[in-house]
Amino acid sequence: MKLQDTLSKLEQEVDISKNVKIYLCGVTVYDESHIGHARTIIVFDVLRKYLENKGVEIEFIQNFTDVDDKIINRANKENTTAEEISRKYIENYYTDFDGLNVKRATNYPKATEHIGDIIKFIEKLIEKDIAYATKNGVYFSVSKFPEYGKLSKKKIDELQSGARIEVDEEKKDPLDFAVWKLSDKEPTWDSPWGKGRPGWHIECSAMSIKYLGENFDIHGGGRDLIFPHHENEIAQSESCTDSQFAKIWMHVGMVTIEGEKMSKSIGNVKSIKHVIENWGPNIIRLFCLSGHYSKPIDYSEELLKENLIKWRQVETCHYELIHANSENIENIDEFIQKIGTDFDNALDGDFNTHLALSAFFQLVKETNRLAADEKLGKENSQIIKKELKRMLQILGLNIPGITENEIQEIDKLIINREKAREEKNYDDADKIRDKLNEMNIELIDHKGKTIWMRKEKINAEK
Template identity: 55%
Template sequence: MKVYNTLTRRLDDLNCDGAASTRIYLCGVTVYDNSHVGHARTIVVFDILRRYLLSKNCPVEFIQNFTDVDDKIINRAIQEGVTVEEVASRYIQNYFKDFNSLNVLVADRYPRATEHIREMIQLISALMKKGYAYLSPNGIYFRVRSFSGYGKLSKKSIEDLDVGARIEIDQSKEDPLDFALWKFYSDPPVWDSPWGMGRPGWHIECSAMALKYFESPFEIHGGGYDLVFPHHENEIAQSESFSGKQFAKIWIHSGMVTVNSEKMSKSLGNIVTIQDALSRWGPNSIRIYSVSVHYSKPLDYSEKLLNESKHKWRQIETCACELRFAIGNKGYLTEVEQLSDQTMKAFESAMEDNLNTSLAFTAFLKLVTELNRYAAEEKLTADMSKIAGVVFNNIMNVLG
């Protein structure tokens, strides 16, 4: 299987032959509000990648974190007069409700940032000892220029970053480009550290959690395209400075869900929550919508696309029912065998070619359409159903 690697800017082999497992770390949500359709698209894409690898007898170890310490969570807690833990736990609970409804496989681990403060402090301490990080009046910062590979994921040069960094200068930093590993705070939530009370920076959280559970280099690090810079770039810098080894081999990023060509985001106020989408369209329509264009491309949220997805799901439901209740024998066995074989080959070919789910789904829908035609003409027999049903079920298990 070949997948596009943001790091190398090419299609790289994802080969699990002989590997104990394919390890995938997916950056999860910041739990200060309910998840939206943009989150659904990313998580469904990686769910299908995982399902496909499992269908090829490739063991997968899947980790998805929760960011449960963040200024947005703290602000929500203050507004509501509750604790940060109450806010985070509520939206984590809602997350599981949403994604269980979307039939997303449960991850092997869901590490929470607040449960890994010790690992973050250890990582920061090691970076300081190696000269990659330093103490300032406001906290601990990473020396960006100390890592020679900085910019290799986003392809941003230090020179280009210099220009933007001069816009807002923090005098407590050695260099405007440096980013926070630990910030000093007195108001809760805070944790004790060798340098003083405070909270971790966003980027160090994922590095600490990924490195705790996966020995580097692990196979896949994923997330939405908006995380390429600065989050994933900074993860690479601090993780590789710490270990001296490559952090992750392949970086996969899904395109954003847009509304009128703008990214769907809480900050822009244009979100559609998964709960709202589920109540209107249903889970299977949302899964079909999520893979209706290539995972790496932007996907616009539109009623037209979702109505089309709903119609396609009805076709699939009809087909499943017809396959289940088909009777009789001596049908068009040769034709159905050929059609089923061609469908499976086309489906796998599309999936092997950079997880082209839209093309794979098109191949599947052709099978569904033909089977529904046989049924409408009262030509679908039980023996035809037995042959086609194997391919139908195998593909449905991948699509979820």
């Protein structure tokens, strides 16, 4: 498997002969998670599920930034504590992403639980004369890391000419960034340099190295984190350890809303809660995977409606396979093998989920064609089911289950409806159809038989 590495600008091989260690920069927990967060996390969720499907063990770490000026400002605004704000939005995060069928990380370290690790990290930087203390905090000395800018491809002299001088006049260079901020405003922790709290970038260096070691496989996040966050992580981590930090840097493109950047001032931020309530998890996952992960994608109602139409085809395919009970007419072994190979090749080649989805929908379309032509045999349906299930599992798509009791009730209603129609009792037949509609059951007519499927409730359809 190869992935585009932001640092080298080349496709790099992922070594899947051993456990793969991934660190994903998570959210700052001061507000609801939105569709932009969802895209990054869903992309990495599918990457993880694909590798696990290959039998690779994954150690997946995703942090929560739970100490930050935004959290403190929100707490002050709501007359509560930063701890309470963080707790609330971490709980909401779990609700949102469980709802999106995202597998939970191996660990979700929080900055506030790793203050000791962060302090030790800073002490090492000071010992090596790469960080220095001022009356306002501790700063990383950018000039001591000659490779600064290698991830973002920004040059130090260009950054210096455009830099703004910050409040701390004791900084040796405008580009130097805080690893520890002195403060008497809660939350604060004791440190060798005085009471304060960690800077934003230092937490990810300290926690990723603690859980995954000095040189792990993949470090990821949204493209907006390349500079300064990931650039600063590389500088402080490699200065501390004298070794390469992450082997591959994988960045996911932004989500725009009808061509515009998401912004609270414009009021176009789409929260995960909102999109799940309106479209459901499957449509959102299809949307987030619809383009190459490294490119931006645009959120629009039209695109979501297109994905909804495609999802209805998947549901039809699923239920056609359940009801298939005739003899095989066509041999599909070669076709299934080719589709499976195309799907895997797309993901192995820089994780092209757009091409993988094309293969997935080819499988769905061909199954529905066989069913419509009365050629979907029972044995073939078992072969297709196995491959469809594998793809659904990797993509994180989920067709809601149905109990045996529900199946019996639906079958009974359909038999009664057919009987009413034969007896020309159309009022009763219509009432039964209405009841089936209330259960989201749709009837599909075939020659000599009628089968049924259950459609997922999508509020946006109303």
